[in-house]
Amino acid sequence: MAGRGRGKTGSLTQEQLQTLGCIGKDIPQVQTAPPPTFPPLMSKPVKLETTAAQNYQILWREAYLNHMRDSPYFLAPKIPNANSTLQSYSDQWATAVENAKTKTKADFIWQMMPTELHITQKKRRVAGGDKIVSKKPRNIDDRLKVLEEKERNEDEKDITKASSDSEHEEEEEAPADEEMDDENDYGNSYFDNGESYNEEDDNLDDGPVY
Amino acid sequence: MSIEYANLCSVVVKQVFGETVQIVADCLFCAVSRTLPAILKTTKLSRKEVSLALAVLIKYQLVVFIPCESNPFLAEYSLKREEIFNILRYPGYVQLIHTKYGAVGAAIAEELLHGGPQTATNVLLKCIASSEVKEKVDTYRDNFLTMVSDNYLIRLPQLITGEEETIPKFQIDAYQYFVPPDINLHFIAQVQAGKENVEKAADAGIFWQLNFSRFHQDFRDAVMIGAIEKKLGASTGECFKYILKQMYERTDPWQKECSNPFTLAEIKQLIEKKSNNLDLIKHLDQYVTLIADDPLCFIRKVGDMGGGQYVVDLNRAFEELTLAWFGHVITERYGSKASRIFRIIYMKKFIEQEELQKEAMIPAREAKLLSYYLFQDQFIQIKTIRKAGGGGTGPAKAFFLFHFKPRQSVRMVLNVCYKALYNTIERSNFEKSEHKRLIEKSQKLDSIVATMKERGESAEYIDEILETLTPPEREILEKVKSRLKTLSKAEITLDSSIFLLQMYLFHTKVPTTLSNKDKKLM
Numbered sequence: 001m002a003g004r005g006r007g008k009t010g011s012l013t014q015e016q017l018q019t020l021g022c023i024g025k026d027i028p029q030v031q032t033a034p035p036p037t038f039p040p041l042m043s044k045p046v047k048l049e050t051t052a053a054q055n056y057q058i059l060w061r062e063a064y065l066n067h068m069r070d071s072p073y074f075l076a077p078k079i080p081n082a083n084s085t086l087q088s089y090s091d092q093w094a095t096a097v098e099n100a101k102t103k104t105k106a107d108f109i110w111q112m113m114p115t116e117l118h119i120t121q122k123k124r125r126v127a128g129g130d131k132i133v134s135k136k137p138r139n140i141d142d143r144l145k146v147l148e149e150k151e152r153n154e155d156e157k158d159i160t161k162a163s164s165d166s167e168h169e170e171e172e173e174a175p176a177d178e179e180m181d182d183e184n185d186y187g188n189s190y191f192d193n194g195e196s197y198n199e200e201d202d203n204l205d206d207g208p209v210y
Numbered sequence: 211m212s213i214e215y216a217n218l219c220s221v222v223v224k225q226v227f228g229e230t231v232q233i234v235a236d237c238l239f240c241a242v243s244r245t246l247p248a249i250l251k252t253t254k255l256s257r258k259e260v261s262l263a264l265a266v267l268i269k270y271q272l273v274v275f276i277p278c279e280s281n282p283f284l285a286e287y288s289l290k291r292e293e294i295f296n297i298l299r300y301p302g303y304v305q306l307i308h309t310k311y312g313a314v315g316a317a318i319a320e321e322l323l324h325g326g327p328q329t330a331t332n333v334l335l336k337c338i339a340s341s342e343v344k345e346k347v348d349t350y351r352d353n354f355l356t357m358v359s360d361n362y363l364i365r366l367p368q369l370i371t372g373e374e375e376t377i378p379k380f381q382i383d384a385y386q387y388f389v390p391p392d393i394n395l396h397f398i399a400q401v402q403a404g405k406e407n408v409e410k411a412a413d414a415g416i417f418w419q420l421n422f423s424r425f426h427q428d429f430r431d432a433v434m435i436g437a438i439e440k441k442l443g444a445s446t447g448e449c450f451k452y453i454l455k456q457m458y459e460r461t462d463p464w465q466k467e468c469s470n471p472f473t474l475a476e477i478k479q480l481i482e483k484k485s486n487n488l489d490l491i492k493h494l495d496q497y498v499t500l501i502a503d504d505p506l507c508f509i510r511k512v513g514d515m516g517g518g519q520y521v522v523d524l525n526r527a528f529e530e531l532t533l534a535w536f537g538h539v540i541t542e543r544y545g546s547k548a549s550r551i552f553r554i555i556y557m558k559k560f561i562e563q564e565e566l567q568k569e570a571m572i573p574a575r576e577a578k579l580l581s582y583y584l585f586q587d588q589f590i591q592i593k594t595i596r597k598a599g600g601g602g603t604g605p606a607k608a609f610f611l612f613h614f615k616p617r618q619s620v621r622m623v624l625n626v627c628y629k630a631l632y633n634t635i636e637r638s639n640f641e642k643s644e645h646k647r648l649i650e651k652s653q654k655l656d657s658i659v660a661t662m663k664e665r666g667e668s669a670e671y672i673d674e675i676l677e678t679l680t681p682p683e684r685e686i687l688e689k690v691k692s693r694l695k696t697l698s699k700a701e702i703t704l705d706s707s708i709f710l711l712q713m714y715l716f717h718t719k720v721p722t723t724l725s726n727k728d729k730k731l732m
Contacts, residue, residue, distance in 0.1 A: 042543065042544060042545070043542065043543065043544075043545060045542060046542055048696065048699045048700065048703055050699065053305055053309075054699055054702055056301075056305050056308070057301035057302060057304075057305050057698075057702060058301070058695065058698040058699070058702075060300075060301045060304055060305070060320075061300070061301045061698065062698075064300060064301070064320075064323070064324070065225060065226065067324055068226045068227070068324075071324070073227060073266045073269070073270075074226075074227055074228040075227060075228040075229070075230035075231050075259070075262060075263055075266065076228040076229050076230065077229055077230055077259075106262075106265075106266075107325075108265050108269060109269075111369060111378060112268075112369055112378055112380075113264075113265055113268055113275075113378065114246075114275055114285040114376060114377045114378070115376045115377075116246050116261070116284075116285065116376070117246070117261040117264055117265050117268075118261075119257065119258050119261055
C-alpha cells in the first residue's frame with residue numbers, strides 16, 4: 001500500500017478529472033502527436049511600442065555587433081565548408097573580401113592571465129644551434145684547400161697515433177672494444193680486394209642448402 | 211540554470227565573439243570549473259584556439275580563474291554565467307549613460323564595452339582618437355571622474371606584482387572600488403605627441419569597467435517610479451524618486467526585503483532643496499500618504515517619529531508588480547476572463563472549481579476551459595487534499611484546489627522568456643544570413659550615396675545610382691528591415707520582463723517549508 005497513488009504523473013487520472021468536473025465530452029483526448037510548431041494564437045499579440053530610447057538601443061546594438069565582428073576578438077573557425085564540393089565564384093569573392101578586412105591586432109595583457117594561455121610563436125631552438133653553417137661554400141677552391149689541409153693533418157695524426165698505439169696497446173685494448181660494441185656490428189678489420197670474386201666455392205661438395 | 215538559459219548564453223557568445231569562443235563557453239557552462247587540458251579534451255579544438263578563446267573571455271571579464279586545488283600550478287576556469295546575459299543589456303547601459311552624461315559619457319562607456327576593462331588614461335586616449343564626439347580631454351576626464359564618483363565605473367582588483375607565478379593573483383579592498391584614478395593631462399598630451407608611452411602612465415595597472423549592479427539599481431528604480439507614475443501621476447512619481455534617493459542614504463541598494471526607516475521630515479528637506487515642483491512641496495504629506503495607502507504597497511509606515519517613519523518594502527513592491535505583469539500576460543494570451551479567474555485564485559489562495567465558477571461569474575464550461583488552460587501552461591497549480599478513510603470499496607474522496615505558487619510560476623515564465631529571447635536572436639540571425647547579399651548591397655549603396663552627397667553630386671546622378679536596387683529588391687529589403695526591427699524591439703521588451711522577474715526572485719522571501727527532520731522534532 002505504501003506510496004500507492006503518491007507518485008506525481010504528468011496528467012490527471014480519469015477519477016481526478018471527473019472530480020474536477022470533466023465528464024463525458026469535457027474529458028480531453030489523449031494527445032499522441034507533438035503539438036504543432038506554430039500553433040494558432042488565441043488572441044493577437046499587443047503591438048510593441050517604439051520609443052526614441054528603443055531606437056537608440058537598436059542602432060547601438062547593431063553597431064556594437066558589427067564592431068565586435070570586425071575586431072580581433074571575434075574567433076571563427078577557418079574550416080572550409082566540407083559539404084560544398086562545388087565552389088562558386090561568389091564564395092571565392094566573399095572569402096577574398098573577408099581576408100581583405102584588416103583586423104587590428106589583439107591586445108592581451110598576458111601578465112594578468114595564466115601562463116599556460118600564452119602561446120609564443122617562437123620555434124624551439126636546439127642548444128648551441130645559434131651558429132648557422134651555410135651548406136654551400138662560397139669559394140670552392142678555398143674550401144677544397146681547407147679540406148686537403150684537414151686531411152693531411154688527420155693523416156699525420158694517424159701516423160703519430162699508430163706509433164703511440166703500439167706503445168700503449170695493452171692499455172687501450174679495452175676501450176677500443178667498447179667503442180666497437182657501441183657503434184655497430186660491422187667488422188672493420190674485414191677487407192675484400194675483389195680477388196676472390198668468381199672463384200670456385202670450396203663448399204660445393206656440401207650441395208645446395210634449402 | 212536551465213537549458214533555455216544555456217542556449218541563450220551560447221547564442222549570445224556566438225554573436226559577439228564567434229564560434230570558437232562559443233564552443234569553449236559552452237564547455238565551461240556545463241561544469242562549475244574546468245582546467246585547460248579538460249577543455250581541450252572536451253572541445254577537441256587546438257590548444258592555440260582554446261587558449262585564445264579563454265584569453266578573450268578573461269579579457270572581457272566573462273571567465274575567472276583560480277589555482278586548482280590538487281595542483282596549484284594549474285588554473286581552473288569558470289564562466290560568469292550572469293555576466294553573459296548582461297551583454298544583451300549593453301545597449302541599455304549606454305543609453306542610460308547617454309541620458310545622464312551625454313555623448314561624452316556614452317563614448318567612454320562604449321569604449322569600455324568594446325575593448326573590455328582598461329586604464330583610465332587608455333580609455334581617454336582611445337576616446338579622443340576614435341570617437342565622433344570631438345571634445346577636449348578635460349571634458350572626457352571630468353566625465354570619467356564623475357562616472358566613477360557616481361559608481362557607474364568600478365575598479366577591478368589589481369594584479370599582485372612580485373614573484374612571477376604561473377597563475378596571477380589579484381587583490382582589492384572594498385574601499386578602493388570607487389577611488390578616482392590619477393589622470394595626468396600633460397602626460398596624455400605627450401602620449402598623443404608620441405613622446406611618451408601609455409604603459410608609463412601613473413594609473414597603469416588600474417583597470418576600470420562598467421559597474422553593472424549600479425545600472426541594475428537604476429533600472430529597478432525606473433520600474434518602480436514608472437509604475438507609480440502610471441497609477442498615481444507624475445508628481446507622485448517624482449515624490450517616490452526622492453523617497454528612493456533618501457532610502458539610499460542609509461540603506462544598501464541591494465538590501466533584500468525592506469529598507470532602513472526614514473522620516474517624512476528628511477524627505478521634505480530633500481525635496482525642498484532639489485525640486486522645483488511647488489505642488490509637490492506643498493502637498494508632500496498627502497503624496498506620501500497616497501503612496502503608502504496604495505495597494506501597490508511600495509512604502510509602509512512603521513512609526514510616527516519625524517512626521518512619520520517609513521520603509522520601502524521592496525519585497526511587497528516586486529510581488530505586486532509581478533502579479534500585475536502575470537495579469538497582463540494572461541489577458542494577452544487567454545483574454546480578460548482568464549485574468550479574472552487568475553486574480554480570484556490569487557486572492558482566495560485555495561479555491562475549488564465550482565466555487566471558482568461562481569466567484570468569477572463566468573459560465574461553468576468556459577470557466578473550466580480557461581482554468582484548465584491556465585493549469586496546463588503552469589500559471590496555476592492544483593493541490594489535492596485527500597479525505598481520510600473511505601474504506602476499500604470505492605476510490606478515495608479528494609478535494610482539488612486551484613492555487614498559485616508565485617516562485618514556481620515565475621521560474622517557469624522566466625524560462626519561457628529565455629527561450630523566446632533565444633528564438634528571437636536565432637530568427638534575426640536567420641533573416642540576416644538569408645538576405646545577406648541584399649543587406650550588404652543596400653549598405654554599400656547608402657555609403658556611396660552619402661559620399662556623393664558630401665561631394666555635391668547632382669540629384670539626378672544620385673537617383674541613377676539608387677536605381678541599381680530594383681523595386682522588388684527594395685520591397686524585400688523593407689520587409690526584412692521591419693522584421694528585424696520588430697525582433698529587436700521584442701528582444702528589448704523581453705529583457706525588461708526578464709529583469710522584473712529576476713528582481714522578484716531576488717527580493718522576495720523564499721517560502722520556508724519544514725523539512726521532515728524538523729517535523730519529527732516538533
